[in-house]
Amino acid sequence: MSSSFSNLSLAPALARAVAELGYESMTPIQAQAIPIVLQGRDVMGAAQTGTGKTAAFSLPLLQRMLKHENASTSPARHPVRALVLLPTRELADQVAQAIKSYAKYTNLRSAVVFGGMDMKPQTLQLKAGVEVLVATPGRLLDHIEAKSAVLNQVEYVVLDEADRMLDIGFLPDLQRILSYLPKQRTTLLFSATFSSEIKRLASSYLQDPVTIEVDQSNAAASTVEQHFYSVAGEDKRHALHQVLRQRGLKQAFVFVNSKLGCARLARSLEHEGLKTTALHGDKSQDERLKALDSFKKGEVDLLVCTDVAARGLDIKDVPAVFNFDVPFNAEDYVHRIGRTGRAGASGLAVSFVAPSDARLVSDIEKLLKQKIELEALEFEENQPDIRRQGRINDGRRMYAQAQDAATADAPAAQPRGRFAAAHSAAPERRRESSRGPNPSRDPFFDKPYEPSTSTVAGTATETRVTSTRGGISANIKPKRRVAALFKSA
Ligand code: AMP
Numbered sequence: 001m002s003s004s005f006s007n008l009s010l011a012p013a014l015a016r017a018v019a020e021l022g023y024e025s026m027t028p029i030q031a032q033a034i035p036i037v038l039q040g041r042d043v044m045g046a047a048q049t050g051t052g053k054t055a056a057f058s059l060p061l062l063q064r065m066l067k068h069e070n071a072s073t074s075p076a077r078h079p080v081r082a083l084v085l086l087p088t089r090e091l092a093d094q095v096a097q098a099i100k101s102y103a104k105y106t107n108l109r110s111a112v113v114f115g116g117m118d119m120k121p122q123t124l125q126l127k128a129g130v131e132v133l134v135a136t137p138g139r140l141l142d143h144i145e146a147k148s149a150v151l152n153q154v155e156y157v158v159l160d161e162a163d164r165m166l167d168i169g170f171l172p173d174l175q176r177i178l179s180y181l182p183k184q185r186t187t188l189l190f191s192a193t194f195s196s197e198i199k200r201l202a203s204s205y206l207q208d209p210v211t212i213e214v215d216q217s218n219a220a221a222s223t224v225e226q227h228f229y230s231v232a233g234e235d236k237r238h239a240l241h242q243v244l245r246q247r248g249l250k251q252a253f254v255f256v257n258s259k260l261g262c263a264r265l266a267r268s269l270e271h272e273g274l275k276t277t278a279l280h281g282d283k284s285q286d287e288r289l290k291a292l293d294s295f296k297k298g299e300v301d302l303l304v305c306t307d308v309a310a311r312g313l314d315i316k317d318v319p320a321v322f323n324f325d326v327p328f329n330a331e332d333y334v335h336r337i338g339r340t341g342r343a344g345a346s347g348l349a350v351s352f353v354a355p356s357d358a359r360l361v362s363d364i365e366k367l368l369k370q371k372i373e374l375e376a377l378e379f380e381e382n383q384p385d386i387r388r389q390g391r392i393n394d395g396r397r398m399y400a401q402a403q404d405a406a407t408a409d410a411p412a413a414q415p416r417g418r419f420a421a422a423h424s425a426a427p428e429r430r431r432e433s434s435r436g437p438n439p440s441r442d443p444f445f446d447k448p449y450e451p452s453t454s455t456v457a458g459t460a461t462e463t464r465v466t467s468t469r470g471g472i473s474a475n476i477k478p479k480r481r482v483a484a485l486f487k488s489a
Helices: 012-020 028-038 053-068 089-102 119-128 137-145 171-179 196-203 233-247 259-271 285-296 330-337 355-368 399-406 426-433 460-466 479-488
Strands: 043-046 082-085 110-113 132-135 156-160 186-191 210-213 224-230 252-255 276-279 302-305 320-323 347-353 374-376
Touching: 012 053, 012 089, 028 043, 028 053, 028 186, 028 210, 043 053, 043 196, 053 082, 053 089, 053 132, 053 156, 053 186, 082 089, 082 137, 082 171, 089 110, 089 132, 089 285, 110 119, 110 137, 119 137, 132 137, 137 171, 233 259, 233 320, 233 347, 259 276, 259 302, 276 285, 285 302, 320 330, 330 347, 330 355, 347 355
Parallel strands: 043 186, 043 210, 082 132, 082 156, 110 132, 156 186, 224 347, 224 374, 252 302, 252 320, 276 302, 320 347
Antiparallel strands: none
């Protein structure tokens, strides 16, 4: 099969948009999926993140919908014909932007609706009529209930990041949404990872689907250089600084497991002179979009984030991903490191592994089907030790305190790694922290964590997905409960 777009007989309007975006040949998922979707078949597609999944489903859907294209101003002439559902707001926004760019030279209209934003402008857009609707489940249900989204003419449904979409947090909403759609439709499921349970469940929504698996499913992109360093909790920030410096990295994602840890780590790194922004589920939508935007524009060096940023976000040229915390779910490891090495570029993924993370690492080994070698990280003797320094430019001794606070919600201090043990700063740090409260301590680290008020105003469904259970991301689902739900589905 030739992988050139010119062999696809795409409509001129779509071919022009694709050429303008600089796409020459199709990616493997596109080469396999596009002809099948053009035939109107259901698809279950597994592909790594960053492999061009969005164009793989949207180009053939747009091509099929062109027969309905019209320039009428009547909303009745622009019913929703394609529904694209995604688990996170950022991802919905990104996919909607991609679809807009592919449909740029057509009269097909598209819109995106997600929570955390004012309903009114979304309602106006929906009432004016759109052919392609991109949505997160919670907000879509709000629009269905408000009768601003009418889905009885939907011909195509796409579930992107389908494993998460079928997960416990979304399944009831998803079932309700699907109940509003015509039975006769084409359904496409795309995901970077597919567990066998999810495959079984997904097959109940699909009619005679064609399964597409490009590369090895559940695998990380081969262009990503992966390292797992054995680093004790209290040395992780030092290790982060060192790797950034040694590798000359300009930008990186830094993943942590809790919203509290995310906010505090970002604060500490900012104190240490790194331009940092935080992205987690308790930030308002506006704050989340601003954080992403400033990272995309290169205004900040580090995006410290929870797994809300792990899936599908396409930010070009991010050279590295750090797992400051090893993720609780092995599949999130694949998603996290998929933020680098996108579209064939090379990337670096560094995970800091504390002794208590052994089980999590072995879960990743099982998922990747490859042995993970833990490496020791030798701290440079002659490099400044961030834990002993005062705040950049003002000489105040804030690092040690920030360090103590930043790790306060982490598990109890771990025994230190072989090379890290030789690192001389710990006794001084301990002495400092035993001196009792210091008047220059940043009050941020003493405050209990509070979500932004604008997030609390979000929809119930989305709050459910992003809420914290004792500091642990709500995206971490107890396996037993998920399995129970499958039985009743
Ligand atoms: P996605 O996996 O859909 O998030 O796409 C990842 C990135 O690859 C996006 O920046 C796309 O614009 C880009 N992309 C998708 N298809 C192609 C292609 N055929 N050639 C070059 N870049 C592509």
